[in-house]
Amino acid sequence: MSDKPSVLFVCVHNAGRSQMAAAFLHHLSGGAVEVRSAGSAPAESVNPSAVQAMAEEGIDITAETPKVLTTEAVKESDVVITMGCGDTCPIFPGKRYEDWELEDPAGKGVESVRPIRDDIKRRVLGLLGELGVTPVSA
Template structure:
């Protein structure tokens, strides 16, 4: 794996789960890990409830924009973490793939989105521990 690993988070809309995960990874790992996120069918904006839930944690994802998943993004990543995008994610040999089964925060109430956010944070912290040798 590269000196500085690149992690790509992918969900369908790139408006909730993958944005929260990328926000946490950026905030916690800082410049030790390169962070990308994308969606197989990106929405035009990030879920406002997800933005609010992350703001409660002191992490601002409001200015992020959902991006379309590209083959290049997968190719340049060391770790690809999918969240319910199924077969839409291209597979390249030699990469580490994980599928995080998480509820989609779209249309959910604040309490549900907070629960999803907290589960994402726990998984991101575990991922950082595995990727970063301090």
């Protein structure tokens, strides 16, 4: 078991919002946070507009693949952040849950994904502060 805080990001397809959030948290924490992401109904691949938007931030998510949400992933996480998955996310007592209301980037071009990306980055920086982790870069 790790002393690192662990965070799970969950959205429906695990192809946009949760992938961007996980990438930002991993990048900005410098590995000080254990990061997971998953979806209740994973897509076949990560949203190309999300990949492009993150590349503009210097973060490469081309190798990421959408993963299915498991009970184990929730149990192993200290913080579970949902992004529009509604009632499909399992709830366990003693876990910290947050729901980030974010527009779904599915089917949108990179111009429309950039503001979503920027909102996610702002929220991740706030989360790092709450976890007591100093960002390595912003």
